[in-house]
Structures are given as C-alpha cells and as structure tokens.
Amino acid sequence: MNRPLISADSHLCEPPELWTSRLPRRYQERAPRVVNLDGRPGEYFVCEDIQPRSVYAASAAGVPSEELPRRAAQGFAAAPPSVWDPRARLAEQDVDGVAAEVLFPTFADLVFGCRDAEFRRACLRAYNDFVAEYCAADPNRLVGTALVDDADPGLAAAEVTRAAGLGLRGVVLRADPERSYADASFDPVWETAVGLDLPVVIHRGAVRRDITIDVHGALLDYVMIPSQAQRALTALVFGGVWERYPALRLVLCEFDLLWMPHFLQRLEHADHRFGRSFGVDLSRPARDQVTDGVWVTFQHETDEVTRILPSWSRERLMWASDYPHADSTWPHSVGKVAELRAAVGPDTTTLFTHDTVSRLFGLRLPATAPTGPTAPTGPIAPVASLEAARP
Template sequence: PRIMDVCAQEDAIVVPESGMQGVSVARMGMASSRLARNEPLGRKPGHKPDVAHMKDPELVALFNSGYAGMRKGLVDGAHRYEDQDVDGLAAEFLYPGFFAMFGFPDTELLVALQKNYNDWLHDYTTASNGRLYGLAAIPVQDPVAAAEELDRVIKLGFRGGCIPCTSPAGRPYFDEDYEPIWSLAEEAGFPLSMHVGCGSYVPPEYRPTKARRDAIADYAATQHTVQGTIVEFLCRGVCERHPNLKIVVAEFNAGWIAHWLDRVEQGLARERRNMDEPYTGAPPHEIWRRQFYATIEDDRPALATRHLIGVENLMWGSDYPHTDSTWPCSIDVLDELFDGIAPEDRDRITRNNVQELYGIH
C-alpha cells in the first residue's frame, strides 16, 4: 500500500492487490500555508486566524503540490521543532489527522491500519528530541485486538491513546467486552481521548446524499456527537468501576460543559426510577472533576465558566497544522484570551494540567 496525490485537496491510500483501488483521504488545509504565502493574518482579538481564503486559487495550487509544498515538520518529526519555535510552544501531544481511520466498516482493515499508524507515529515523535508525544489509536471495534494493541503501545512508550468519540453501533462503552481495555488503561495511567470527527461510524448527516445539509448547524452542534458517549462513562457504571481511568474530550471546546452537566444530573434524577439497576455512583459533576478533561482553543465561554467546569479539567491546544489553528500566533491569542484571568489559571490550562495528566516534567 502507498499514498499518492489524487487532486488539489485529496490523497488516496492505494492497495495494489485490490486492483489499484484507493481509499480517499481528504487533505485538510494546512496552517503553514499562511507563512508559505506571506499572507496577513486576519483575526479578531482572542481568536484564531480566519479561514475565508480556503478557495483562493493560489492556495488551491499550493495544495496541488501535496505535502511537498508544506513545512518540513508536517512529515518529518525532526523538523517539527521549527514550527513549535515559531509559535512559542515547548511540546505537543499529537492527535490523528486521518479521522476515517476510526470508522472503517472492515474491522480487520481498521485494526491493521491503526497498528501501522501507531508504528509510524512512534517513529515520527521519536525523531523530535522529546518535544512531541503521540496518542496511539486503539481499535475498540475488536475489543480483544484493542487490548493487545493497548498493551503493545504502552510498552512502546506511548503516554495516551485515542478511542472513537462514538461507541461502535450496538456495543456502547459500558458493555462488558470493553472491561479489559478500561482496566489496562486505568492500571497503566494511560488517558484515553475522544477527538472530534473520530467516530466509529459515519453519522447519517455526513453520508452522501442529494439533500443539502446545513453545515452551519452541524458545526454549531458538534458537541452533540460526544455527549451521549460521555454519558456512557458517567452514568452507566464505567467510571464507578474504574475511578482512576482518565478521559479527554478533545477539540469539542468546553463552553457547553457546565450547563450540560447540570442537564445530565437533572436527567439522571428524572429517569433513575426507570433504570434497570439503581444508580449508586457519585453525582456526574463529581465524576467529571475526578476523571475528565476537555481541550479548548479560543473558547471564551469555557474560560468564563472555568470554575464550574474545573480549572484542573481544561487543557489548551493549538490544533496545528489544521487551517483553523491558532498557529503561528498562539501566544498573542492566549495573551488576549486570558486577559484579566489569574496567571495561575493560565498556567494550569496551558501547561500544568497536561504535564500532570501525562506525567511529563
């Protein structure tokens, strides 16, 4: 199998044995195009640069050149420090950029792909001289293979991993088949992340159809994708059985969390009389504070409600190298975003929390 350019914003994984059939892989816009074109950064105070230029013919031509037209650090971990230095970052945790990797219907292919990805990610981050940390993909669609891969990546030195932000259809995360995964992750102190877009299946609204979907409404409601999944952990016994398991809700932002946790507790109070087994766990907001984290970018509502969410439960990220990243002006964005906020809160959200969660110093 190999990767080849297909068109302006797309690559494909080509498998020769299948008659040169390819799996389409969309190439997400790269933040580095801003510097490559020496273009001004249009943005509002406290926010990331805008992305209004994505259909610009010159930019499309740049994408046509493939990753060869981008910064070296995108494909070579030994050069990633150059991008970090531009942005004022000491280190980064890396999430998968190929979201479809978590939702292939062919489970055997999914397991093989994620194992290969983890091997590549290990090589890429190892070349970075300690400034990159990879988050391994865990193929939960096959719980037995997932437990084996989890054990393997822990031994390779990974400090955390990713699971789909939607549990596999018909097998919610409170199913007993996943217990070996949660137990091993808990025992190893291995946080598991659920990243936006990394679902175990393609939601109906994103499947090919003649009907035009409302992209604005979809974007505004992105957090709905993961909310039901969090409830599977919060209210269905997983966190009660595994009180030291850590879960990261990644790139869904967090301004919605304080109100949503109130709704979860109200819903639990209303429905507990109808539950097959009585709920005996701690209140959901206490479990959240104990076991959950959320990442933010330029999320003012999250900072305004940080004491309800938990200052210790928030972590900032730049989303580099995607086009809607705060790169290369992250420090300016943070200065504006945290204006008027206690320095110790900024230190926690931008550095201390992630260091403590993953055990780096």
C-alpha cells in the same frame, strides 16, 4: 508566566505513502492513500467506505485566509517540512514559543469509517508505529497517542498495551463505538489504560460515520459535534465505568465548551429523577464523576473559558494550538495566550498551558519558559516539492 507552553491538542499530518508502505501485502490495493481526483483541484485522502477528503487544510497553519484557495490547489506540494520531519517540527515549535505538543492524527481517524474491522486494525496499527517513530526524535516535546479500534475489546486492550510499549502516552477511541461504552465487555480496555496510567482521549472526528459531501449533511454534522461527546460521557457514567475504574482519565478534544454546563445539569437531573427507575444506583453523583474524570481542550475560545469556569474546574481545562491545521494559532500562540492571561490571570493560564497537560501526560520539561519566540509575520516558505518534504 514562566512555564513553557504545551499544546494539549496538535496534529500529525500522515505522509501520503504511510499505509502503502507499511500495510501487509494483502492490503496494498486497498491501502489509504493521497491522490488527484479528476476535475478537482489539489489532492485528496481516499480510502474505501470514506468520502474523499481534501488535504490542503491539514498543513495550512499560518496561511492567510485569502491564500487558502490557492493552497487548496497545491495539495501537499506546499506542505512545510515539519509535516513529516520531526526535527523540522521541533523548529516550528520554537518559532511559536511552544515547548511541546500532544499529537493526534489528521487522516488516520477517518479510517474508523471502514467497515472491515480487520483492515481497520491493520491501518491503525501502521499509524501507531509511524507515530512512535516520529515522536522518538524527542519524546518529551512530541507526545504521541495511539488510535485503537473498539470492535474487539480483547484486541483493543492488547493494542493499548502495545502502544504503551512503543512509548505512546495516550489512547484515542471513537466517539461512537460499535457497542456502547456502558457495556461491561469493554472493561479490559479501561482496566488496561488505567493500569498503564494512560489517558483515554475522544477527539472530534474520531467517529465511524463519515461527514457527507452533501452541504446540509455536513452542516448538520458540524452543528451536532458536541452530541458525540455527550453520548459517550452518558454511557460511561450510567454504565458504571467510573464506578469500576475511578482512576480513569478521559480527555475531550475539539468539542467546544459552552454545552458543558447545560449537559451537566441534564445529567444530574437524569441521575436524581430517573436513575433508580432504570436500575442505576451510583455511589457518587453523576456530575461529580464527569467533573472529576474529564479534561477538555480549547483553542481560541477565551470568552467561552471565562463563562464556564463557575461550573467547571480550572484544573480540567487545557489550551491547544491545533498545529499544523489551518485553524491553528501558529505562529502567534504566544500572543493568543497573552489574551488568555489578561482574561483569567497568570496562575490560571499556567494551569491551562502547562501544569495540567504536563501532569496528565507525564511530561518532564524545563521549569522555565524559553526566552521567547521568533514568530514571523506570515507563513513559512513552502518546500519546493512534495519529495523534498518527505522524511
């Protein structure tokens, strides 16, 4: 394999002062922030209408499992410089043998849970500005995506246009919109994204409801994660969105894989057996609309990849490292990709790790891979203090 590795799903880790420093004055007291909570170790991301979220796993790539409790108590004090410094991020890519990453938020998508739509839009706009500035360090290796609120389709379309002007390469929407994506009032967003050649992404976690701190609610939410993607896809198909915008490209991130063959079978049966009874008369089969218009990311799931290939195109799958999150393959991504290559062969692996994501997001990278990573055997040394880590 001689093409450089590209992660189709990695993450930014928003600086604690992102919103307190960027939001208009009228929102300062309400701004999302990172704080210490009485009686709890570590630091927490907090915002109105949202359950506090511990920050430790956001930047714990490469930390051994037995070290995670200690890392949780440190919070962002243990974060590596790459969390907020894009130049340090490029160095971390080199350590991992990765040439580029498509970047999604860590905390900003939680803001979808805020009830005040105007406040949400202001927070997401501030995040998009930060992403654009971060990725400007090397736009071909740091590929930014914008978070767009869906409450007002006209304003959403305007933010898509603004994001493209900032140099961002994709648009992230909630999995559970205020109005169904089948609603034709949302067409300005699809039309704008297609016209600007921007993929639309639905990422796990980008939902209005928040995960409850109750253990049973949290486990239920975790188990049912694929249903978020299933509902969105069903609305797009039976709402005729791909009928009106056949060039729409949708990316699903972190939703796993094995549910997809069963979902396609159910979707196909619903179309054939019941569609016309409900006034749905598609020009193309429902299954084909999904398999032609949807791309899916995966991370560790080599076994799942081999099991779904008979029913899913290899050109619609993309590998991801998930850096800098605790579940990331960093700094061993080259070894993980070698396992993938052994399972599916070099040509398919090149599609998964370079060709497809490069075409989808319009990247221009050297045609040959770097000579190889200099991966350490453990995590990089933490910075001495939070202040030292901030750009």
